[in-house]
Amino acid sequence: MRKKLRLGIMGGTFDPIHYGHLVTAEEALVQFNLDKVVFMPTGVPVRKTHRSVSSAEHRYLMTVIATASNPDFEVSRLEIDRPGPTYTVDTIHALRDLYGTEAELYFITGADAVWDILTWKDSDAIADACAFIAATRPGYDLGRFAEERQRGIRIETMEVPALAISSSDIRARFGERRPVRYLLPESVSAYVEKYALYSPDGAL
Ligand code: ATP
Ligand code: MG
Numbered sequence: 001m002r003k004k005l006r007l008g009i010m011g012g013t014f015d016p017i018h019y020g021h022l023v024t025a026e027e028a029l030v031q032f033n034l035d036k037v038v039f040m041p042t043g044v045p046v047r048k049t050h051r052s053v054s055s056a057e058h059r060y061l062m063t064v065i066a067t068a069s070n071p072d073f074e075v076s077r078l079e080i081d082r083p084g085p086t087y088t089v090d091t092i093h094a095l096r097d098l099y100g101t102e103a104e105l106y107f108i109t110g111a112d113a114v115w116d117i118l119t120w121k122d123s124d125a126i127a128d129a130c131a132f133i134a135a136t137r138p139g140y141d142l143g144r145f146a147e148e149r150q151r152g153i154r155i156e157t158m159e160v161p162a163l164a165i166s167s168s169d170i171r172a173r174f175g176e177r178r179p180v181r182y183l184l185p186e187s188v189s190a191y192v193e194k195y196a197l198y199s200p201d202g203a204l
Helices: 019-031 056-067 088-099 111-118 123-129 142-150 167-175 186-194
Strands: 006-012 036-041 073-075 104-110 131-136 155-159
Touching: 006 019, 006 088, 019 036, 019 056, 019 104, 019 131, 019 155, 036 056, 056 073, 056 186, 088 104, 088 123, 104 111, 111 123, 111 131, 111 142, 142 155
Parallel strands: 006 036, 006 104, 036 073, 104 131, 131 155
Antiparallel strands: none
């Protein structure tokens, strides 16, 4: 019998993608023995409406540039090519069509994002269809998911060292001309400069 495909899905705005995302994906790949990690830039984010988000094409290309050297990382256009707001439940259906019903889907997120997802539309369907890998800071209380686990939601946790990095901080740094080196790949930061994505007078 063919081995079931174990697929990690790393969804995000990726505005811009940074080493926090990349370290987390690589750690999940190895710790959970995944066959690959699919990065999934979101289409029109339903939640981040308070600021202007860079175009889907810019976010997609930054994600491609950042992951290009890793043979186990892929980038999917599923969400950015789908018109209208992004719902994870639609993405899961599309992934099942692509990879078959047998594939095991692991959603890789920051620990806080798990609670977000569980308040989304059709969260029960999401929880039935896939497991979560929640990245936490070293020393963070892993008992926090006890209630979710009791509800039958499969949540694995994993400690990653680069959790303090965030896209919003990086955007602010670009805007204020503070250093961004070592927070994200240089190729991505060159891309940001080339298209002046986070210029000082632009919205953060
Ligand atoms: P923003 O600051 O705009 O919220 P972000 O840095 O959180 O951006 P997102 O694109 O929103 O980046 O995050 C995508 C996913 O990556 C989410 O599941 C989020 O929890 C997770 N994530 C974000 N930053 C880190 C990090 N430093 N380490 C591990 N996971 C992260
Ligand atoms: Mg975030």
